Amino acid sequence: MPKLDRDGVTLHYEVHGAGPPVLLTHGFAASTRMWDAQIGALCRDHQLIVWDMRGHGQSDYPADQSAYSEEATVADMAAILDAVGADAAIIGGMSLGGYMSMAFHARHPQRTRALLIIDTGPGYRNDATREAWNVTARERGERLDAEGLAALQTAGIEARTAGHRSADGLANAARGMLTQRTPTVINSLPQIRVPAIVVVGANDAPYLDGSRYMAAKIPGAKHVVIPDAGHAANLDQPEIFNRAIVDFLREAGL
Numbered sequence: 001m002p003k004l005d006r007d008g009v010t011l012h013y014e015v016h017g018a019g020p021p022v023l024l025t026h027g028f029a030a031s032t033r034m035w036d037a038q039i040g041a042l043c044r045d046h047q048l049i050v051w052d053m054r055g056h057g058q059s060d061y062p063a064d065q066s067a068y069s070e071e072a073t074v075a076d077m078a079a080i081l082d083a084v085g086a087d088a089a090i091i092g093g094m095s096l097g098g099y100m101s102m103a104f105h106a107r108h109p110q111r112t113r114a115l116l117i118i119d120t121g122p123g124y125r126n127d128a129t130r131e132a133w134n135v136t137a138r139e140r141g142e143r144l145d146a147e148g149l150a151a152l153q154t155a156g157i158e159a160r161t162a163g164h165r166s167a168d169g170l171a172n173a174a175r176g177m178l179t180q181r182t183p184t185v186i187n188s189l190p191q192i193r194v195p196a197i198v199v200v201g202a203n204d205a206p207y208l209d210g211s212r213y214m215a216a217k218i219p220g221a222k223h224v225v226i227p228d229a230g231h232a233a234n235l236d237q238p239e240i241f242n243r244a245i246v247d248f249l250r251e252a253g254l
Contacts, residue, residue, distance in 0.1 A: 001058075004083050006076055009067060012058035013051035013080050017043025020113070020254055021089035023077060024050050025097030027119075027232070028178050029155055029170055031057030031162035034094065037238035041246055049089070051080055053097075053177070055169025057162055062169070068176025074104045081111065090254060092116025094158075094234065096178060099123065099185060106188040114254055115196040115218075116245060119231050121210035122186040122217075134179040141174035158232045189217035195252035196221040199244060201229030201236060222248055 004011045014032055016039050026034050032050040042048045052059040053073060062068070077100070081089055088111045093101040098120030105112040124130035143151045144167040151167065152159045164170060196218045200211035202225050215223035224244045229236035 002083070004079060006054075006079055009054055009062055010060045011051060011054065011076055011080065013049060013083070015084055016048040016050075017046055019046040021047040021049060021081070021084065021086040022116075023081065023086075023089045023091050024048065024116070025053065025077065025093030025100050026050070026056070026162075027093070027095030027097050027158060028173065029056070029152060029159035029162065029164075030094070030097075030232075031164070033057070033161055033163060034158040034232065034235060038234060038242060038245070041242035046090070046249070047084070047086075049080060049084060049086075051076075053100075053173065055173035055177070057164060060169075061166065062172070065172050065176055068172045070100065070103055070177060070180070073100050073177055074107055077104050078108060078111065087111065088113050090114040090116065090249070092118065093120070094118040094232065095120050100177075102185045102188065102192075105192060105194070106184055109193070112194055114194050114249070114252055115192065116199070116248075117196060117211075117214060118199045119201060119204050119207050119211075119233055121207055122189060122214050123180050123183060125183040125186055130180055130183075137174050137178040140178065141171040144171035144174060156230070156232050157235055189214060190219065192218045192221075195248070195254065197224060197245070197248045198222070199224045199226060199233060199241065201226050201231060201233035203228070203230045204233065207231070224248075 198215040226233040234241040
């Protein structure tokens, strides 16, 4: 599988199929493996690109905490598009990957043809609420430091099957990528001018309100609730999920 060197950090990515490019980014503590059930459906008419964020899966796990940030992740995404020769792509992801997809659009709207926002939230305007989220993220990092990969035993299947080599990168990612510092993403929602779909599992209670909010704030966004699905709706109900994404792309002419 291809590898990309980003200033000394090696990133793992995979390319499947041909056609208009789609870049999918996994959630925190997951990896490219969480998209396995989407490859067949999406690569029929598209070039599907999946990748492991730094600190995850088969990518490098830098020891330097400063190597992990929203800015570095968005730059990684842009570099992967450059590596496959894509000036622009359909950008999407789940949970942290969905948030990073919106952050990518905020910085590179000209490189974003559409947004696939899956089981994620828009971030926070209120400083105190954002800091409460960040406290929880840092606590996850501390638990990963203390327990190693055993800390994922109670996590979702997307994390338990991710194939991480150690928990060191995940701990750094929790402190540097899962934490948020500005309201840029939530403030950017009304300015999104590309086709967007907001997907959430019907049982993903922490993200239902945020999904409704994003669908209401993004002009023309499509909102899809996947029945009998939790936080990883694409894994819980892959056939329903795949149909929703394929139909959205077809209706958008993508």
